[in-house]
Amino acid sequence: MLTDVILIVLFPLIGVVINGLLGSRLKKASGFIGTAAIGLSWAFALKVLVAVMGGATLNENVYEWIAAGTFRASVGFQVDALSAIMITMVTTVSFFIHIYSFGYMRGDRGFSRFYTYLNLFVFSMLVLVLANNYLLMFVGWEGVGLCSYLLIGFWYERKSASDAGKKAFIVNRIGDFGFLLGIFLMVHTLGTVQFAEVFGRAPGVLSTGAATAIALLLFVGACGKSAQFPLYVWLPDAMEGPTPVSSLIHAATMVTAGVYMVARSNVLYSMAPTAGAVVAWVGVFTALLAASIALVNTDIKRVLAYSTVSQLGYMFIGVGVGAYTAGIFHLFTHAFFKGLMFLAAGSVMHAMSDELDMRKMGGLMGKMKITGWTFLIGTLAIAGIPPLSGFWSKDEILAGVYHSHVPGHTVIWALGVIGAVMTSFYMFRLIFMTFFGAPRDPHLHDHAHESPANMTVPLVVLAAGSLLAGAVAGYPIGNGWINHFLGSVLGHTSHGDGLSGGVLIAISVLAGVAGFVVALTMHRSGSLGVASGNPLYRLLAHKWYVDEIYRALVIRPIHGVALGLWHVFDTIVLDGIVNGLGYLVKGISWISSRFQTGNAPVYALWMTLGVVVMLYLVTSP
Amino acid sequence: MAVPTSYYVILSAILFAIGVAGVLTRRNAIVIFMCIELMLNAVNLSFVAFARHLGHGDGQVFVFFVMAVAAAEVAVGLAIIIALFRNRQTVDVGEVNLLKW
């Protein structure tokens, strides 16, 4: 088992080394190598999953990394139901995205560089989910952050791309800083970062306040990585990267790291109800905020990006209210349908000469059957239409919220249902504007064509996943396979009074249908994608002016302070000290250079004098 | 009658001091070099004396190493002196003050 786990992590790393060192020689072969590395990793991940389903677990240190006093940090791996689900999801999605990239990135100058980064990303992500301590997890965390930055700015010649990369990196740093502080606090209070020890000691040692502080600091990190309010602003911009990257990193895997981390730390969050409530409220707020922006956005990838932010909000609602299984379940299904939709969007872009504006699309269904149908499956899944996968997981979250004891849980539930309506609406809006109706730009439409097989096959596979994964794993709701499987790690969700399960299901299905109906009506009337002078519309179109607010509240003041520091502190104080030191050294060396006669015997004389003096000091008692 | 070890040590110190005086007073690089050899040998003497005093071979092994290193040092040092002589036609260290810059 340990060997398998090490191999899972090692294969992508080998791919990185080969592609990184020899990439420029390998050219196209680097794609094969990268894909093969992930394929092998995938195979072993499935093997591990089967083993874990058989009840096996693993928690073993491979190498002692840091030993300082009583503090120990090791390179070690932990495999249980949670990490098994995660590695299966990560390797599966990334394997198909590697295949897809083969067609999508064909002919790009940075082909082997792309695969190097992609493999590095998979490596880091696997380290993140397999780590058995927070510090190693942080290594993976930073690794995926780095890869995200590199891949967003992959086409670095484009200023917008490199700016977006920097934005993602800087925003993530804020979150990472919180995460680090959380780890420090953990080390300070518990003296360890090993999951097993932390969760074992925490109930006995930590006060509720300390637990809350740690949990909130960790959540700051999760906010950054998983694009929650107020740190979500980087994710829409991250769409500057290649579409497979958006699909893999910014929809399916990396952005879910925060959810995974919160679920992994469930013991801490259970000890700190306040922190859980904060998580849930931030989640629902983000879900609604992002969904509302998605309502009016016309960029196909950005709509998907806001949708991702919104869905991540749902996951946080789940883990925030203690329905960890539901959160991870949604994470799992979301990886399939959102990965699928991004890839399908990439396929559309491919067909439309990299056009992203939905207002120029339409009527593509006839030309791109596979893309269209798979996209539709993804849409149905995310809208929560049974029996597609999104229905099962989203419903489980909403049920979990309704039955939880978080303050205002019914309000969160209601807002969640409203969010579901909005989700359904913007997704169907996207479908209608892209695939149905009359072509708005005949020229583009004429050149549209279906993508090659290596791009459509992953679509079909992921569509199958979106179609079936939920029902297979989640039926019956609240008592499905996944509940039992993850229950060993995350505990079982309790069910309380109130509306019965059937009613809740009916309400969430209705929400999905309602969104569809609204979208269909507007499509019929031709008012989809048309700008309106409505102030609310303008507010949404400008994304609630969040970027502008940040600019005014954060960037401007920092810029001003920096300018002041430069003109006052740096030029006068620092330069003064540095120059003063220079003059001081110059003066001293002028004096000491008088001794520097260049005459070796004189040097020897001084040396001997020194020896004599030292010997005197030694010999005199 | 065995000679006390301290006699050897004092003799070694005398030779060493003579060597130091030679290094400091002479200006001929070769003679200075020879005085350095004298100092090394003075130390060797005390090594061997201590080896006997302690009844242990480490001191003698050290002398062996000193000799090996001294041989290397002499070869390099004399090569430097030859190179110096070729460039400046002198081995007077008083006239060699390139160390100043």
Place this chain on the structure above:
Amino acid sequence: MAYAIESLIKIVVVLGGIMGTVAYLSLAERRISAFIQNRLGPNRVGPFGLLQPMADGLKFLFKEDVIPRHVSRVIYIAGPAAVFVPAFIGFAVVPFGDTLSLFGRTIQLQVADLNIGILYILAVSSLAVYGVVLGGWASNNKYALLGGIRASAQMISYELSLGLSLIGVLMITGSLRLNDVVTAQATHSLFGFLPRWNVFTQPLAFVIFTVASFAETNRLPFDLPETEQELVAGYHAEYSSMKFTMFMMAEYAHIITASAVIATLFFGGWHCPGIAPSDTTLAASLLKVLAFSIKTGFFLFFYIWMRWTLPRFRYDQVMRLGWKMLLPLALANVFVTGLILTLSR
């Protein structure tokens, strides 16, 4: 006390023996040279010219002892002595026979049975150069100085090969004591019929050692320090009379010691095939001494023979031979010997 007297007697005997051999070696050299060149050589003084060495000695003794005015007097006088002494004391550790039972005493036929005998020989041979170098320098004569410089460089170069070639012998014997070296050669045999002399087990070492000892004794083809044609007479150009004689005698003594050492190290010393090493009867002991003398005598002849067989090397050839041929070969010999010893253990 008895030990001191015994040692004294041995020293007198050995010194006398060497002096006598030196005297007649000079005659032998002249006669053999003449023979090789198909002429007669000195044959008028005494029967077969056997009194010629006495006549030569007397002549040198009565010549005027000229000390040129431009020389460094002290070192000029010390030079011949400095070359004379090492040539003789090297013989002290050579066992010229096994034990001799006489008057109820067992006498070791060796002046000093040092446990560092081989090292002693190396040490003494490395000192021989001083007389040459100092004599050459003190003469204050360009040719003499050049001879001295050549001698010093040549000595240092060949001493390395000389010492390294002995390492193989040392590894086989496992002792630095020359008596042990001889005993090891005498007590075993190779393939049942060959005596286990080191010349058979260490042929390469023998060749290297012999060549290097030619260079150490400044004999042709390595007589660069005194080449008549190039440097007039090299380091002893300014010497005359008895001082010159001392240089000559030292050279012959050096040859004798070198021959004795070669015989001891590589040809079994006093070991005579057919006589058991344990046989300590008087006759056997004397036979052993005879065997040693014959072996040494052969190498004395070999020295003279080579003189008329090989031309003199050019100086750069001497250096190249020493550093680029003998030294690597000696190292290789050490390596191969070690390998074989390890494998056969």
Place this chain on the structure above:
Amino acid sequence: MEAFFFFLLAAIAVVSAILLVLFRNPVYSALSLVTTFFCLAGFFVLLDAYFLAAVQVIVYAGAIMVLFLFVIMLLNLGHPDAVEPGVTRYRRTSVILLAVMLLAEVGLMGARRLGAPAPEEGALFTENIPYIGRLLYTDYLFPFEVASLILLVALIGVVVLVKRQPEADGGPSAAETGTQEPA
């Protein structure tokens, strides 16, 4: 017996060491140093270090000092009129003062508590050479290898230092310096 030889050798060693410093002619200095080295070899014999005594003679007297003489003669520094100028009086005074102080300090430090040596038994005295050899190849194997490396480096370094650069036209220079490889 040991005491007699000790004082005899010590007297010779000190006198010749002083002469080494005082002689104006480097050849005489070198000869004084050779004398000192012989005395030291004698001390090594007195101290039961026979192996080192032999090595002392081979290495120092037989090789190092010959090398010194070689260089002195090669550069013709031993010429009687190549005497060096003396040093200033205050410099000489300070040096002598320093030397005496050093001597006093080292001597005091060394002689403080050292009585008669340990009884002469054990491997060091009975089988000196195999003992040293075993030490060299077991406890001191690594320094031994390093020492051989140092010698190799010195060898190469000396060749590089002293070898004249071949002339630019590259014509006869190689033959002159004797560096030409055999064809």
